[in-house]
Amino acid sequence: xxxxxxxxxxxxxxxxxxxxxxxxxxxxxxxxxxxxxxxxxxxxxxxxxxxxxxxxxxxxxxxxxxxxxxxxxxxxxxxxxxxxxxxxxxxxxxxxxxxxxxxxxxxxx
Numbered sequence: 333x334x335x336x337x338x339x340x341x342x343x344x345x346x347x348x349x350x351x352x353x354x355x356x357x358x359x360x361x362x363x364x365x366x367x368x369x370x371x372x373x374x375x376x377x378x379x380x381x382x383x384x385x386x387x388x389x390x391x392x393x394x395x396x397x398x399x400x401x402x403x404x405x406x407x408x409x410x411x412x413x414x415x416x417x418x419x420x421x422x423x424x425x426x427x428x429x430x431x432x433x434x435x436x437x438x439x440x441x
Contacts, residue, residue, distance in 0.1 A: 333357045335370045335396070346399075347406035351375075353396040361387060364419055367396060375400050379407045381415050 339352040355367065362370075364382050372378050379401035386395045401407040407416075 333362050333366065333370060335367070335374060337374065346410055347402045348410070349375075349400045351396075351398045351400055353398070355385070355394045355396050357392050357394075361385070361394065368398075368419055371396070371398055371400075377401075379404050380419075381407060381411045382419055383415070 334356045336354045336356075337351055338354050341350040343350055351371070353371065355362070364385065367385060368380050368382055371382075372380055377400050381399045381401070383397040383399060384395075386397075388394065399407075399411070401410075
């Protein structure tokens, strides 16, 4: 997977950078979690919300739009809840499961 930033706009009022990137990959489309990790490694920031991953039919590339926030408080203030939960890979109404020491999520009984 290769992520290349094509456009970066600074938005000081919202305390974020609005990123557009080109994503190329070899096999299946990467998950939002994988794209967010690649973008956070490149931007050296964890406060990222993926807005859209738009595929090109028949090609192994996609366009990505994301917001990179200066701090977590600004992200919580400006981004809608559904985008924040979507980036975590949770279904609507689902909760995060606490992890055990061995790295596996606990099951509710």
